[in-house]
Amino acid sequence: MSEKLVIAPYQRHAILCTGKSCGEQVGLLKFFKKRIEEEGLAQGDTSVRVNRAGCLGVCAQGPIMVVYPEGVWYSDLDEAKMEQIIQGHLKGGEVQQALAFHAQA
Numbered sequence: 001m002s003e004k005l006v007i008a009p010y011q012r013h014a015i016l017c018t019g020k021s022c023g024e025q026v027g028l029l030k031f032f033k034k035r036i037e038e039e040g041l042a043q044g045d046t047s048v049r050v051n052r053a054g055c056l057g058v059c060a061q062g063p064i065m066v067v068y069p070e071g072v073w074y075s076d077l078d079e080a081k082m083e084q085i086i087q088g089h090l091k092g093g094e095v096q097q098a099l100a101f102h103a104q105a
């Protein structure tokens with residue numbers, strides 16, 4: 001019998017596209033992960049789980065990132081906008097509507 005898989009609890013899941021049409025923004029992913037760590041959002045019940053995707057199926061106005069459980073999609077990201085999302089959404093709990101192009105109702 002295989003061992004039961006366990007992952008640490010988290011509050012939000014942020015998935016950044018690093019695919020070709022989003023400019024393969026590995027540097028932006030590294031910046032985002034570093035800032036999540038620095039802001040104390042990397043561990044614990046209120047933490048943000050960060051992953052990358054090869055394509056999120058939008059392929060325009062990238063880099064694209066989606067954040068769950070809200071189902072908010074952000075576009076055209078750079079470090080300044082990521083910082084706004086970290087402070088306003090991931091820490092402050094307010095979806096950054098000016099940066100978002102879609103949110104689940």
Ligand code: FES
Binds near residue numbers: 019055057
């Ligand atoms: S390559 Fe980023 S959404 Fe398709």
